Amino acid sequence: MATYDFLFDSLGLREWCGDEGGGITSMADLMSEATGEEQVVSAWDTPFPSLDALHDACAAIPQSRDVTLGLENGFLDIKDSLKVVVDPITQPLSWALENALWLMQSVPWWIMIPALMLIVYLVGRSFKLVGLVAAAFGFLAFIDYYDYTMQTLAIIFVCAVICVVLGVPIGIAMSRSDRVQRAIIPILDMLQTLPPFVYLIPLIFLFSVTEPKLYGIAIILYAIVPVVRLTDLGIRLVDKDVIEAADAFGMTKRQKLYGVQIPLALPNIMAGVNQTIMMSLAMVVIASLVSAPGLGVLVLRGIRNLELGVGLLSGLGIVLLAIILDRVTKAALARINAQQKS
Amino acid sequence: MVDENTPKISVRGLYKIFGDAPGSVLDLVRDGIGKAELQAETGHVLGLNDINVDMPRGKTTVIMGLSGSGKSTLIRHLNRLIEPTAGEVWVDGENILEYRQGKLRELRQKRMSMVFQKFALLPHRTVLENAGLAPAVSGKSRRQYAEEATKWLDRVGLEGQGGQYPAQLSGGMQQRVGIARALTSNSDIMLMDEAFSALDPLIRTDMQNLLIDLQEELQKTVVFITHDLDEALKLADHLVILKDGYVVQQGEPQEILLNPNDPYIEDFVADINRARVLRVRSVMEETRDDPGEVAGEVDHDDTLESVIAKSGGDTTKRYRVTEDGRLVGVLHMRALVRALVPSSRDDAPAMADA
Numbered sequence: 001m002a003t004y005d006f007l008f009d010s011l012g013l014r015e016w017c018g019d020e021g022g023g024i025t026s027m028a029d030l031m032s033e034a035t036g037e038e039q040v041v042s043a044w045d046t047p048f049p050s051l052d053a054l055h056d057a058c059a060a061i062p063q064s065r066d067v068t069l070g071l072e073n074g075f076l077d078i079k080d081s082l083k084v085v086v087d088p089i090t091q092p093l094s095w096a097l098e099n100a101l102w103l104m105q106s107v108p109w110w111i112m113i114p115a116l117m118l119i120v121y122l123v124g125r126s127f128k129l130v131g132l133v134a135a136a137f138g139f140l141a142f143i144d145y146y147d148y149t150m151q152t153l154a155i156i157f158v159c160a161v162i163c164v165v166l167g168v169p170i171g172i173a174m175s176r177s178d179r180v181q182r183a184i185i186p187i188l189d190m191l192q193t194l195p196p197f198v199y200l201i202p203l204i205f206l207f208s209v210t211e212p213k214l215y216g217i218a219i220i221l222y223a224i225v226p227v228v229r230l231t232d233l234g235i236r237l238v239d240k241d242v243i244e245a246a247d248a249f250g251m252t253k254r255q256k257l258y259g260v261q262i263p264l265a266l267p268n269i270m271a272g273v274n275q276t277i278m279m280s281l282a283m284v285v286i287a288s289l290v291s292a293p294g295l296g297v298l299v300l301r302g303i304r305n306l307e308l309g310v311g312l313l314s315g316l317g318i319v320l321l322a323i324i325l326d327r328v329t330k331a332a333l334a335r336i337n338a339q340q341k342s
Numbered sequence: 343m344v345d346e347n348t349p350k351i352s353v354r355g356l357y358k359i360f361g362d363a364p365g366s367v368l369d370l371v372r373d374g375i376g377k378a379e380l381q382a383e384t385g386h387v388l389g390l391n392d393i394n395v396d397m398p399r400g401k402t403t404v405i406m407g408l409s410g411s412g413k414s415t416l417i418r419h420l421n422r423l424i425e426p427t428a429g430e431v432w433v434d435g436e437n438i439l440e441y442r443q444g445k446l447r448e449l450r451q452k453r454m455s456m457v458f459q460k461f462a463l464l465p466h467r468t469v470l471e472n473a474g475l476a477p478a479v480s481g482k483s484r485r486q487y488a489e490e491a492t493k494w495l496d497r498v499g500l501e502g503q504g505g506q507y508p509a510q511l512s513g514g515m516q517q518r519v520g521i522a523r524a525l526t527s528n529s530d531i532m533l534m535d536e537a538f539s540a541l542d543p544l545i546r547t548d549m550q551n552l553l554i555d556l557q558e559e560l561q562k563t564v565v566f567i568t569h570d571l572d573e574a575l576k577l578a579d580h581l582v583i584l585k586d587g588y589v590v591q592q593g594e595p596q597e598i599l600l601n602p603n604d605p606y607i608e609d610f611v612a613d614i615n616r617a618r619v620l621r622v623r624s625v626m627e628e629t630r631d632d633p634g635e636v637a638g639e640v641d642h643d644d645t646l647e648s649v650i651a652k653s654g655g656d657t658t659k660r661y662r663v664t665e666d667g668r669l670v671g672v673l674h675m676r677a678l679v680r681a682l683v684p685s686s687r688d689d690a691p692a693m694a695d696a
Contacts, residue, residue, distance in 0.1 A: 239462070241458060242462050242463075242464060244462060245456070245458055245462035245464075245475075246464075247423055247450070248421055248423060248450055248454075248458075249450060249451060249456070249475050249476050249479050249523075250446075250448065250450030250476075250479055250480075251447075263464075264464075264466065339466065
């Protein structure tokens with residue numbers, strides 16, 4: 001007998017529940033079977049009327065493991081049709097990642113490092129920054145982490161670019177309509193608070209672990225949030241007087257967007273890009289669980305094999321990359337700010 | 343339409359009610375419900391109440407009122423930055439409320455320009471690019487508008503500043519850019535929304551003089567919003583005084599100053615330096631006959647202040663008043679002194695006796 005038998009008896013649902021032929025299902029049943037006496041449950045120990053507790057009383061009620069199993073089966077059922085849609089859409093992501101990885105690794109280091117230094121100079125116009133970049137990459141190459149670093153960088157580049165390409169228009173759409181904003185903010189909140197591991201799981205079911213887009217999607221979902229939020233915020237914060245002036249001189253919506261709103265929101269958008277890049281770096285480490293190459297693999301090796309040195313050094317490499325990416329994007333941001341404020 | 347005397351802008355029966363369902367309370371407003379009552383009963387705010395104003399071509403119309411009087415709301419109806427609840431706005435004989443988006447943009451680009459209280463320059467564009475905003479919006483390249491924009495920048499006193507960014511300029515200079523931007527559009531109509539209110543007093547005087555000079559030269563139809571009566575009287579050819587969204591009095595500024603028809607305006611007028619604002623023509627006795635013995639000659643447009651200085655304070659003197667060298671009247675110093683004291687209802691009969 002189970003605690004909630006009385007419920008089904010009093011409601012006259014015993015028939016509906018069917019026979020108690022479920023056999024021995026719980027430890028309590030086993031105990032009563034063994035001792036031959038009925039277990040008496042004190043009021044203090046009354047279980048919450050959960051699915052499992054109700055199932056004990058009535059076999060027709062599903063157990064909670066049936067629910068999770070049902071979810072899984074449901075997902076597996078729609079998986080194929082979902083794949084038909086999602087697969088072609090995300091295929092370019094795989095190509096982009098594969099090509100970026102190939103490019104970053106096949107270009108010899110003596111071209112790659114100067115090229116990166118040049119980019120940093122063009123973005124930041126600061127020799128100090130260029131020196132920092134050279135030192136960091138020099139160090140990472142010196143300890144033979146060059147390939148891993150380039151893999152990580154390649155993934156971040158691709159994912160950050162896609163985040164901006166998708167995120168800025170979403171942010172613009174949000175800034176233009178309160179309805180869109182209200183609809184999207186909960187999604188952004190969810191993406192930001194959901195532990196990244198949780199959305200890795202359905203992705204593993206959906207794609208094969210050998211496909212780069214698996215971790216690409218995970219990184220993008222995780223890192224796109226700040227650029228969307230700050231684009232929305234930036235455009236909404238543009239001085240109302242300036243917008244009014246743009247209207248008073250007969251600008252079209254498009255002219256206003258490209259000529260006034262985006263340029264004036266650029267500091268905020270760039271702050272969002274900075275955050276997005278930092279978050280993709282964080283995620284690229286976690287994504288090594290699902291076959292993302294790069295420094296994350298070394299971190300994982302450090303954990304798995306308890307190789308303390310490898311773990312520490314690769315952690316240091318990630319910190320160095322983070323510092324570089326942060327400084328370079330902030331330098332770009334500072335230049336934009338200087339232009340507008342000076 | 344080209345007739346000199348038809349007003350350039352004509353506002354007819356304009357109402358603006360802010361709230362959820364302005365149309366539903368319009369009849370209440372037409373029946374004469376007060377601003378406070380309307381807000382208490384329906385939660386709607388009465389912005390403008392039956393505005394009828396003609397703005398003369400080539401002249402400066404000043405709309406004056408305290409904050410909350412609806413003056414900024416009114417000027418935004420002239421280029422439809424705000425849509426009215428009811429009424430008509432005629433510009434050059436066309437009701438602009440019937441314009442579609444394209445026509446409206448054309449109006450804003452080519453026929454009306456606007457100067458803002460907070461300058462509202464584009465901070466990421468140079469002074470030259472800001473000045474050339476109107477042609478740039480209608481699709482002209484920088485090279486095409488540079489000459490025109492530079493011309494107007496020079497005219498407002500910003501020679502060689504075209505390459506600067508707005509934030510590098512002082513407030514007064516930024517507003518000069520604002521004016522140059524309006525002038526570069528070559529529109530007939532200039533809307534100026536408290537254009538000088540954010541500036542220091544001395545710079546404000548400079549800018550007022552600049553506007554007066556420009557007006558003599560260009561004769562645009564200027565609609566100027568201000569809360570400052572001194573400024574209003576200095577600039578206005580036609581003065582409209584707003585209070586709580588309705589027109590209290592409108593007309594020639596000297597006329598309003600001498601004959602305020604509302605205690606609200608009397609209060610306003612009380613603090614004014616009348617000697618500096620009133621002109622000889624407003625207090626002289628009109629005559630074509632030779633007045634005979636006079637102490638001297640004054641122009642009809644001289645301020646009373648200058649005549650007092652000339653007379654040395656002697657109230658027995660009389661002056662010949664001339665316009666373009668022609669005799670138009672006689673100015674008695676006694677009448678001048680009387681005009682310096684604001685008239686109130688009590689001593690109006692006494693004035694009539696004298």
